[in-house]
Amino acid sequence: MQAEIVIDKLYRGEPVRIALPDYLVRELSPGCMVMVTSSKGNKATYPAYILRLYQDNADIPETLVISDVLYDGVPVLSPSLLKLTAWMAEYYLTTPLDTITSALPAAVRTTVNDIVELSGFQLHGATPKIVNTSLRRSILKLIGQEKKLTVRQLEKRLGKKDLYRALSELEQAGHLTLQKKFSSTKPREKTAYRLSVPIPEKIELILHVAPRQLEAFKALATFNNTPTFPETLGISRDHLNALVKKGLAEKVQIELSSSFRSGFSEPPKPVETLSNAQQNALQTLSDAYKKQEFATFLLHGVTGSGKTLVYIEFLKQVIASGKTAIVLVPEIALTPQTAARFRHHFHDDITILHSAMSDHEKYDAWHNLRLGKTKIALGARSSVFAPLDNLGAIIVDEEHDGAYKQDRNPRYQGRDTAIMRAMFENALCVLGTATPSFESYHNALNGKYTLITLPERIDGAKMPEIKIIWMRENPKASRSISETLYQAIKTRLEKNEQVILLQNRRGFAGSVFCLDCGNTPSCKFCNIPLVYHSKEQHLRCHYCGFVTPFTDACNACASKNLLYKSSGTERIEEELNLLFPDELILRMDVDTTSSKDAHAKILKDFQDKKSKILLGTQMVAKGLDFPDVTLVGVLMADIGLNIPDFRASERLFSLLTQVSGRAGRSSKSGEVLLQVFNKDADIFASLLKGSYTSFFEQEMSTRKALHYPPFSKLVKFEFSSPDEKKAEEASASWADILRPALTSETGILLGPAPAGMAKLKGLYRYHVLVKLFSGKLSPAFLHQELNELSMSYRKEKLTISIDVDPQNLL
Numbered sequence: 001m002q003a004e005i006v007i008d009k010l011y012r013g014e015p016v017r018i019a020l021p022d023y024l025v026r027e028l029s030p031g032c033m034v035m036v037t038s039s040k041g042n043k044a045t046y047p048a049y050i051l052r053l054y055q056d057n058a059d060i061p062e063t064l065v066i067s068d069v070l071y072d073g074v075p076v077l078s079p080s081l082l083k084l085t086a087w088m089a090e091y092y093l094t095t096p097l098d099t100i101t102s103a104l105p106a107a108v109r110t111t112v113n114d115i116v117e118l119s120g121f122q123l124h125g126a127t128p129k130i131v132n133t134s135l136r137r138s139i140l141k142l143i144g145q146e147k148k149l150t151v152r153q154l155e156k157r158l159g160k161k162d163l164y165r166a167l168s169e170l171e172q173a174g175h176l177t178l179q180k181k182f183s184s185t186k187p188r189e190k191t192a193y194r195l196s197v198p199i200p201e202k203i204e205l206i207l208h209v210a211p212r213q214l215e216a217f218k219a220l221a222t223f224n225n226t227p228t229f230p231e232t233l234g235i236s237r238d239h240l241n242a243l244v245k246k247g248l249a250e251k252v253q254i255e256l257s258s259s260f261r262s263g264f265s266e267p268p269k270p271v272e273t274l275s276n277a278q279q280n281a282l283q284t285l286s287d288a289y290k291k292q293e294f295a296t297f298l299l300h301g302v303t304g305s306g307k308t309l310v311y312i313e314f315l316k317q318v319i320a321s322g323k324t325a326i327v328l329v330p331e332i333a334l335t336p337q338t339a340a341r342f343r344h345h346f347h348d349d350i351t352i353l354h355s356a357m358s359d360h361e362k363y364d365a366w367h368n369l370r371l372g373k374t375k376i377a378l379g380a381r382s383s384v385f386a387p388l389d390n391l392g393a394i395i396v397d398e399e400h401d402g403a404y405k406q407d408r409n410p411r412y413q414g415r416d417t418a419i420m421r422a423m424f425e426n427a428l429c430v431l432g433t434a435t436p437s438f439e440s441y442h443n444a445l446n447g448k449y450t451l452i453t454l455p456e457r458i459d460g461a462k463m464p465e466i467k468i469i470w471m472r473e474n475p476k477a478s479r480s481i482s483e484t485l486y487q488a489i490k491t492r493l494e495k496n497e498q499v500i501l502l503q504n505r506r507g508f509a510g511s512v513f514c515l516d517c518g519n520t521p522s523c524k525f526c527n528i529p530l531v532y533h534s535k536e537q538h539l540r541c542h543y544c545g546f547v548t549p550f551t552d553a554c555n556a557c558a559s560k561n562l563l564y565k566s567s568g569t570e571r572i573e574e575e576l577n578l579l580f581p582d583e584l585i586l587r588m589d590v591d592t593t594s595s596k597d598a599h600a601k602i603l604k605d606f607q608d609k610k611s612k613i614l615l616g617t618q619m620v621a622k623g624l625d626f627p628d629v630t631l632v633g634v635l636m637a638d639i640g641l642n643i644p645d646f647r648a649s650e651r652l653f654s655l656l657t658q659v660s661g662r663a664g665r666s667s668k669s670g671e672v673l674l675q676v677f678n679k680d681a682d683i684f685a686s687l688l689k690g691s692y693t694s695f696f697e698q699e700m701s702t703r704k705a706l707h708y709p710p711f712s713k714l715v716k717f718e719f720s721s722p723d724e725k726k727a728e729e730a731s732a733s734w735a736d737i738l739r740p741a742l743t744s745e746t747g748i749l750l751g752p753a754p755a756g757m758a759k760l761k762g763l764y765r766y767h768v769l770v771k772l773f774s775g776k777l778s779p780a781f782l783h784q785e786l787n788e789l790s791m792s793y794r795k796e797k798l799t800i801s802i803d804v805d806p807q808n809l810l
């Protein structure tokens with residue numbers, strides 16, 4: 001028998017064949033994780049994954065042997081996850097290894113340690129000859145005491161690095177063994193305490209000389225017989241351990257279930273009965289579900305139409321039928337409300353996968369899903385790989401969101417990967433949003449997906465009224481806030497209602513502009529404007545983090561006549577503080593949400609009405625549902641149109657629709673004020689009408705004329721190097737190689753051109769863009785050609801990346 005495997009760090013992540021000894025054949029199946037050791041040379045050991053097993057007697061050189069089978073031979077990848085990762089490698093033009101490693105949490109695949117053990121035939125007492133240095137002696141002494149240590153532990157205890165030479169000499173002399181071992185993570189345990197039974201009488205007498213222990217005893221007694229952690233008791237471990245020694249208490253190991261809580265709780269809601277539209281949507285889904293065939297649905301429901309409840313009721317049916325499900329959300333920290341609603345309905349049947357979880361928690365979550373202990377996985381993009389068997393449905397909430405695209409290798413689109421997984425699993429895939437991506441809406445119109453619409457808000461709530469404020473004509477209450485917006489905010493505050501304000505920072509930098517010489521300080525590494533931070537009084541690059549002090553004077557001509565070209569959230573917060581001195585302003589942006597539960601805390605404060613004004617970046621536009629919000633203001637609503645990207649207007653339309661949708665979600669009607677500089681921009685007409693379809697139709701004609709997606713498929717090749725000439729040269733050679741492969745029917749090639757951000761983190765970037773009309777690029781051809789190209793530029797540190805269906809073209 002032979003196996004096709006991919007090995008971490010060998011053969012560029014491409015599959016290789018190895019021979020299998022008979023005794024292993026029984027233990028292995030596709031999807032298993034193993035360790036392989038090279039039988040020649042350095043005998044290094046690597047993690048590897050079995051793709052398939054087959055009968056073949058052809059000779060293959062035995063340079064690699066399987067040295068360990070991990071997880072007792074239980075596959076870490078199910079057959080459909082194997083298919084999915086293979087599809088991804090082919091479609092996204094990357095390697096099987098890259099897609100497999102992205103499908104497994106790091107804690108499952110990377111805990112490899114070098115273990116040092118005393119060898120079996122150690123002569124006790126005798127000091128072996130080889131031990132002629134104090135270092136060697138101390139190594140042997142330590143191992144003698146502890147029997148087994150990792151190299152890292154040894155290095156730490158001895159305070160020395162690079163022990164490998166000493167260790168391998170000691171190994172050769174037969175004193176110890178050095179081994180690579182995979183230490184698979186185990187569920188976390190913690191020590192709890194309880195009283196031993198029977199409880200002796202006259203306990204006061206027994207412990208009268210040890211008042212602290214008596215106190216510990218009494219604390220334990222209040223918890224009856226339930227094992228309790230020291231922190232809960234408020235008693236130190238030492239005193240509890242003393243009780244254990246006296247036989248009065250005992251230790252109990254408790255397996256910690258690390259189910260993530262969203263840190264957000266909703267006030268209890270009355271039981272919700274589905275509206276007619278929701279009922280119809282649910283019916284369509286459950287009819288399709290009964291057929292047990294793969295299908296994709298696009299649930300296009302206006303903001304506040306109750307999509308979440310449709311998902312929940314549908315998933316109840318899926319779970320009741322004995323199957324499992326995955327729910328994808330764009331960024332879990334930004335949508336604690338959604339997570340909390342699912343948790344409320346599914347309790348411990350749901351695992352929430354959060355990026356803030358520790359490796360241990362991630363491992364536990366993965367393990368529980370694989371064992372079927374929990375039936376639903378909810379999380380961001382990578383949850384599409386949740387190791388669930390028997391999958392019935394995948395929900396992709398806010399399917400239009402750019403966060404579904406991974407911006408590092410493998411550059412997969414989580415939504416599209418979800419659809420493929422559903423296909424391999426014969427499951428239903430439901431994409432939901434108020435502003436479908438053009439790709440998805442196009443697919444719904446041409447029948448690839450089934451369209452379900454929820455055209456109205458729940459309980460007859462009205463869509464908010466949207467108005468445009470032209471900044472040139474409107475008097476200003478402060479630098480960035482018009483009189484109209486100011487008055488509108490004031491009215492809401494008087495009525496004890498709430499306000500959400502959005503400052504769109506995408507495509508705009510809160511940079512400094514010199515009114516005398518026109519200079520804007522920019523990052524010397526990235527060539528983009530630096531952003532002014534008033535609190536720290538410095539300028540910061542938002543791409544690479546470069547910081548330079550800000551001196552209140554132009555760095556080119558020393559003039560003090562400066563304009564803060566536009567203002568970031570921080571400055572607007574200052575303006576609001578001046579306009580509304582008695583109000584607490586909640587600010588939500590990258591700077592205020594860096595800690596673990598920061599998002600949830602800000603949103604909770606807003607929900608509890610500790611503040612009536614929530615000001616933030618794009619973050620405030622996502623799925624928030626607060627009934628008292630009656631006004632939404634956007635400070636610079638047309639910023640973002642100026643980005644050199646064909647999706648700029650689609651993105652801005654969906655951002656403005658989403659943020660508008662936060663207003664008037666209950667019986668109180670909502671109003672949206674958009675402050676603009678260019679009132680004639682195309683997108684406002686459809687926005688004022690609240691019509692997604694009219695915007696879609698208008699944009700699609702441009703897309704069609706220019707062959708942009710969904711009328712073509714884009715593949716972006718990026719060449720970056722610290723040497724600009726070389727980056728340009730390499731991209732030009734690549735264009736020459738690729739151009740002959742395209743005909744006027746199959747596609748066109750654009751570039752090479754410097755990227756929109758031509759220099760990032762010290763690297764010059766060049767792009768070659770391919771628009772494919774039909775067919776696809778052959779992965780084998782690409783990889784071979786690109787490998788050759790990168791070999792010839794090895795000295796110039798050239799990096800080449802491929803992005804299929806790129807999300808941004810900057």
Ligand SMILES: Nc1ncnc2c1ncn2[C@@H]1O[C@H](COP(=O)(O)OP(=O)(O)OP(=O)(O)O)[C@@H](O)[C@H]1O
Pocket residue numbers: 269272273274275278301302303304305306307308309433434458459622623624625661662665
């Ligand atoms: N059948 C129902 N009866 C009463 N209230 C409902 C019902 N369905 C949903 N709701 C409530 O309506 C509000 C809006 O629902 P939800 O947040 O699911 O909207 P949505 O469609 O996801 O909107 P968005 O796209 O803006 O996030 C929520 O507060 C929800 O609890």
Ligand SMILES: [Zn+2]
Pocket residue numbers: 523524525526527541542543544545546761
């Ligand atoms: Zn920079």
